[in-house]
Amino acid sequence: MLKVIIVDDEVWAIEGLKQAINWEKYGCEIVGTFTSAAKALDFLKNSSVDLAFVDVSMPHIDGLTMIERLRQTNSDIHIVIVSGFMEFENARRSVALGVDDFFVKPVDPKSIEDVIMRISKKSSKKKPTDISELARLVKTMRNAKEEDIEVEYFFLKKGYSYFILLMLDPDRPVEKGFIEDTLGTGRETVKCIFLNKYPVLAVFTDIFLDHSSLIHALKLHYPDIQIGVSCIKNSIFDLSEAINECRLAFFSNFITGKNRPCEYKESSRKLFDGIVRRIHSLIKEKDFNKIDMLIEQLFVSDTAFSVDDIILLANCMLMAANINYLDYNFDYIPPADRISERFSNINALREHLHRCISRIAVNDDNISGQEPRKNLMPRLKEYVDEHFQEQISLTVMAEKFGVSEKNIGKLFKKYTGENYTAYVNQSRISMAVKMLSETELSIQEISEICGYCDYSYFARVFKKLTGVSATDIKRNKINKKSNDFNKGDK
Secondary structure (H helix, E strand, C coil), X not given: CEEEEEECCCHHHHHHHHHHCCHHHHCEEEEEEECCHHHHHHHHHHCCCCEEEECCCCCCCCHHHHHHHHHHHCCCCEEEEEECCCCHHHHHHHHHCCCCEEEECCCCHHHHHHHHHHHHHHHCCCCCCEHHHHHXXXXXXXXXXXXXXXXXXXXXXXXXXXXXXXXXXXXXXXXHHHHHHHHCCCHHHEEEEEECXXXXXXXXXXXXXXXXXXXHHHHHHCCCCCEEECCCECCHHHHHHHHHHHHHHHCCHHHHCCCCEEECCCCCHHHHHHHHHHHHHHHHCCCHXXXXXXXXXXXXXXCCCCHHHHHHHHHXXXXXXXXXXXXXXXXXXXXXXCHHHCCCCHHHHHHHHHHHHHHHHHCCCECCCCCEHHHHHHHHHHHHHHHCCCCCCHHHHHHHHCCXXXXXXXXXXXXXXXXXHXXXXXXXXXXXXXXXXXXXXXXXXXXXXXXXXXXXXXXXXXXXXXXXXXXXXXXXXXXXXXHHHXXXXX
C-alpha cells in the first residue's frame, strides 16, 4: 500500500483532495496532512512516505523549497504538485527536482487517479523503504547476482565491489555531499534508506575504502554528532551484518557517554559466553560480593562489549535473580534504541544493577559462604587502623575482602560515619602531628612513614585537617627549643 501525504496551506484544498479520490481502491493510505512545509518536513524526518501531493504557494517555506530540502535526504519519494497557478519557472524547477507530475487547481479527479496508478506501477518495483526489509529480501535471493541486486534495489547504474553503511542521527543531519567528497565517490553511489526512524547512508565504491581515514574525517567535520559506521563489506549478501554493525556503533554512545562518529568493533563471543555462565553460577551460589565486583568491572565506559552485549549481560543477571529468588521480579532492560528512555548512560545502568543485587543481599545473611555480613566491617576497620601507613586504597581493600570497591566505600561510611579516604587521612595526619612533636625526623620522612608518597599532597591534607602547615609546627618547635636553651644560659 502506498503511503501518501498532502501538503497545502488551505484546509479546504486538503479536504477536497481527500474526498475526491477513493484512495483505498488504488492501494493508498493517507498517513498525514499538513498546512505548512515545515510540519511536513519534520514528519518526514522519522517517517517513510511513498507519495506526496504538494502545493507550490505556501508561506514561510514554499512547496519547491520544501521539495529541494526533501531531495537532500530522500531521493525516492514520488511528488505531485497541485497548485493554484504554474509559472514557467516553477514548472522548470519542478522538472529539475524530479517531480512526477503537476496540476493546476481545480484538478480533475480522473487525472489524479491516472497519476496514482502510474506511480503505483513504479513503486511495485521500488526497493523496500526500510533497510531491514531490504536485508530480509536479499537473504531470500541467494541465487541472484550481487550486481543485479544493487542495480534493482539501490537503483545503481552498475554493481560495485564494496559498500559501507553509516547510521545517522535523524535530528542532526549529515550532508550526503560531504560523504561523497570525503570518500571520492560519485553522487550515484551514496544512497539513503531508513532503519525505522534512523537514516542510513549506503556508500558503494570500486575502491577499497580507508576506514580509519573516513572515521578521522567524520570526527573532524562532525565531532559531536552521533554516527555509526559499519565495517567495509565486499558482498551485498552481508547487508544484514553491516546493518547490525552500524547500529551497534551508533548506539555505543550509551557506553562512551559521547555523541561522536564511531566505528564498529567486534567483541569476543567466547569471553561473553564465559561471563554469562559465571553470572548464573555466582547468583545461584549467593556470592553477592563477587557479583558486585563483576558489575563494577563489566559496566564501565571502556568495556570490551557492545551495547547489545551489555544489555544481554544485564538481562542475564536480572533473569538469574528472578529465577533463583522468586520474591523478586526485576524489570528487564529495553533494547538499544529504547534504553535511553530508562538510563542516561552505562553508569546509570551499573547503579541500577548494584541496587538490584543489594536488595537481594540485604535479606541474605551469608557473603560467599563466609562470615555473616555484620562481622565484615569490624574486621575491615580493624585492618585499616593497623595498616593505615600502607598503601590501602579502596581498590586494594575491595580485593582483599572480596567486596566491590563501590560497596566497600558505602559500607565503611555507614559503619564509621566517615568517608573511607577521610578516615585514613585523619589517622595518618594524627600520627604525623605526634611525630612532628616527638621526633627530629624531617617533614619529608614523616610524610613517607605515614603513608604519603606525594609530599605536596601530604602538605595540602595536613593543612586542611589541622589548620596549620607542617612547616609551621616544625618551625615553632625549633623556636621553642631555642628559647628554652637561651633561658637556661641565663
